[in-house]
Structure formats: structure tokens, C-alpha cells
Amino acid sequence: MIRLLRELERRLEAAGLPKAEALDLLALAEGVSRKDLLVSLHRAPSLGTRERALALLETRLAGYPLQYLLGEVEFYGLPLRVAEGVLIPRPETEGLVELALRLPLPPRPRILDVGTGTGAIALALKKHLPEAEVYATEVDEKALALAEENARRLGLSVHFLQAPLTGGLKELDLLVSNPPYLPESYRDQAPRELGFENPKALYAGPEGLSVARPLAREAREALRPGGIFLLELAPENLLLLAEELKGLGFTEVEALRDLLGRHRYLRARRPP
Incomplete structure (x- = not known):
């Protein structure tokens, strides 16, 4: 999983985007929370995770906001649902x-x-x-x-x-x-x-x-x-x-x- 994370980080950074977003994209592709992903980076990604992660990456590189991909944003300590538009x-x-x-x-x-x-x-x-x-x-x-x-x-x-x-x-x-x-x-x-x-x-x-x-x-x-x-x-x-x-x-x-x-x-x- 770490190799996939590094690949996402490199591509985000090359596009001028924060490489920290790689964790969010990978967690979303894996279907787990950011916290759970961090404690399981040593293992291999689940079936289909790489394809999903790369698809999410392409969407993000096209300018689609990360917040819309995640469907949530934290504001003043509150988790708020967000949606396109x-x-x-x-x-x-x-x-x-x-x-x-x-x-x-x-x-x-x-x-x-x-x-x-x-x-x-x-x-x-x-x-x-x-x-x-x-x-x-x-x-x-x-x-x-x-x-x-x-x-x-x-x-x-x-x-x-x-x-x-x-x-x-x-x-x-x-x-x-x-x-x-x-x-x-x-x-x-x-x-x-x-x-x-x-x-x-x-x-x-x-x-x-x-x-x-x-x-x-x-x-x-x-x-x-x-x-x-x-x-x-x-x-x-x-x-x-x-x-x-x-x-x-x-x-x-x-x-x-x-x-x-x-x-x-x-x-x-x-x-x-």
C-alpha cells in the first residue's frame, strides 16, 4: 500500500496539489477511514483499490474538489456533508x-x-x-x-x-x-x-x-x-x-x- 501511496503523492505534487491529499484518496479507494488506513499501510491494497485510487486521482487532477470526492468537510470542529453545486x-x-x-x-x-x-x-x-x-x-x-x-x-x-x-x-x-x-x-x-x-x-x-x-x-x-x-x-x-x-x-x-x-x-x- 505504501508504494501506491507514494505514487499518488508524486503525481499530486507534480500537478501542484498538496501531496497530503494522497492519504484521503487512498482511504476513499480502500473504503476505510484515514485513521484506519494509517495503521494498515504495511499490507497490500485490497482488490481493486489501485484502480479506484488512480481513477479518483484522475478526477482530482481534472480539478474536481477533494471535498466533493470525500463528501464531507470539517468546519469549526463539525463534520459537514458537502455536495457538488x-x-x-x-x-x-x-x-x-x-x-x-x-x-x-x-x-x-x-x-x-x-x-x-x-x-x-x-x-x-x-x-x-x-x-x-x-x-x-x-x-x-x-x-x-x-x-x-x-x-x-x-x-x-x-x-x-x-x-x-x-x-x-x-x-x-x-x-x-x-x-x-x-x-x-x-x-x-x-x-x-x-x-x-x-x-x-x-x-x-x-x-x-x-x-x-x-x-x-x-x-x-x-x-x-x-x-x-x-x-x-x-x-x-x-x-x-x-x-x-x-x-x-x-x-x-x-x-x-x-x-x-x-x-x-x-x-x-x-x-x-
Whole structure:
């Protein structure tokens, strides 16, 4: 099995992909967990494993996301089901959850996650704030069904709504969102992997603000006085939207950096 693993690693590395993915591909081909594979690398692969592993490798080399092959991704410690056509939760969005959990929220906060996708943000917040009343909106039926499935598997109670933006919800203590924020011009240079995700969850008009702008306007009405608006945005647009939020009457508007030092998150408060 080790020889097959090394072969997969070499080919992934030659294609500019992380060679660590070889373990995931081999485990998937063998039909075992990554952990179980590690303790059995000394033995020969099962019948058909080599053919399956090489077929998975070719699919991966063609740009198909590893997360879709595995059917699962870990987000803030939660195992989430993912499927083609639904946005894959990114590590940087975990920073958005981290910021939300540090906020001085009331004892039983009303929280809304706009554009929930797999349910990642909403479910992570419910897991760590069990007393919260968590809502999540999504317009895409496939994504919404996947989010509901993730909630059932994890035993977490979130109110999912098929609706655009805030869905008309009011009296929120926290509105959080990772909306589409890539400009349409980015399509021509985007990695092949993005072609398998829902473009409506990625691209937002010429500037990348066609969702964030109307969401900011709705947030002004959806939040309670003193409620907090928290979102992830492209670094190049974050400071621009920060000024627009001030124009909408938000206070304490602050651009926050991710772990790489880039402006990634925006936090603002509806005035009392």
C-alpha cells in the first residue's frame, strides 16, 4: 500500500496539489477511514483499490474538489456533508464564527446566518451557543436540503428558511453572513475547482457587492437597536462597504483582519 501511496503523492505534487491529499484518496479507494488506513499501510491494497485510487486521482487532477470526492468537510470542529453545486466552507470563514462567539451577546440571542449554504456558520454558532435562537436563510433548494441534513446528523436545532437575504426577520441580536463577494471578472482567472461550485454562491456582480449592499440595507431594519452586523467580504471591497455602512447609520464600524493579516471581516452595530 505504501508504494501506491507514494505514487499518488508524486503525481499530486507534480500537478501542484498538496501531496497530503494522497492519504484521503487512498482511504476513499480502500473504503476505510484515514485513521484506519494509517495503521494498515504495511499490507497490500485490497482488490481493486489501485484502480479506484488512480481513477479518483484522475478526477482530482481534472480539478474536481477533494471535498466533493470525500463528501464531507470539517468546519469549526463539525463534520459537514458537502455536495457538488453547494459552496464548500472555507477555513477563513471559521474566523467569522470565532469573532461572533467573542461578541457580548444577550443571554438568549436571536441570530441569523444569511446565505447559509451547508449550514456551516449557523450550525457552528448553535453548537457553541446552545441557548441561542438561530435562523438561517438560503435561496438554493439543494443547499438548503444539505444544511437541514447536516443539522439532523449533528442534532442541532436551527430554523432554516428558503428566502433571500434576511427573509423579513426582525429583532435580531446578530446578523452574520459570508455572502457571494467575487467580482464577475474573476471567473476568467478562477481555479478550476470553483467551476464545480454554485456560481451564485461565489460571484456578486461587477464589483462583488451586488449581494452585500442590499444585505447591509436590510440589516439596518432586521437588527434590534444595538444589534451587530458581521460579515466576510473580499479584502479589496471591505473598506468601501465600511464607509457605506456608516452612511446607513451604523456605528462602531470596524474592518478586521484574518490570520494572514488581510482585511476579511466587517463588524458594525445598529445604533440604539
